Amino acid sequence: MNTEQARFNMIEQQIRPWEVLDPTVLALLAVVRREDFVPQAYRSMAFMDTEVPLPSTTSPALQHMLPPRVEARLLQDLDVHKHERVLEIGAGSGYMAALLGHRAQQVTTLEIDPDLAQFARQNLERAGIGNVKVVQADGAKGLPGEAPFDVIVLSGSVADVPPGLLGQLKTGGRLAAIVGQLPIMRARLTTRRSEHDFVSVDLFDTVAPRLRNFDEPSRFSF
Known part of the structure; x- marks a missing residue:
């Protein structure tokens, strides 16, 4: 595989057509080596328009990296600045945290799966990204002891x-999440305007694996 050609194709054929046009985001995607955050067994999938499996010996369900276009669009729409503190829930391989780390002052990423927390930590260390902290913890409650976050x-x-x-x-501050139930999910950006005022906008339709330990709606059977 010609890695640089595959990276170029990912950016030009998958990411740019998804309305990711911010030149700073596109430049970042060209220099952060996504293939270095993909398990060796799935390295050939690093630049594909698909989720990449993240195997774990401790997780009850297979975890995945989000497709590159989804990561890129979220990164663009969050519009992170150098003075801001970021909390990520679901470190996975550490790739999204690496992208965020290049744009933020400091990133804390929570990962409930100990195998993936260690995998992300190793990947970020190898990439030389020093302003990202990986914490092995249940992210469903966030990190109130270090809040508030930008x-x-x-x-x-x-x-x-x-x-x-x-x-x-x-x-x-802004919060981005993929919300809803299969087959309909949407990426949503919520901005806090004041103590009790929040405004949300739906960004795009997509689907993604569930994060663990978040509440699900009750299902009634008759």
């Missing part, structure tokens, strides 16, 4: 965003 991103899907997470945003 940006929160959920790297997976939930039925709905818990109010407790929204409460960990600063005024002016």
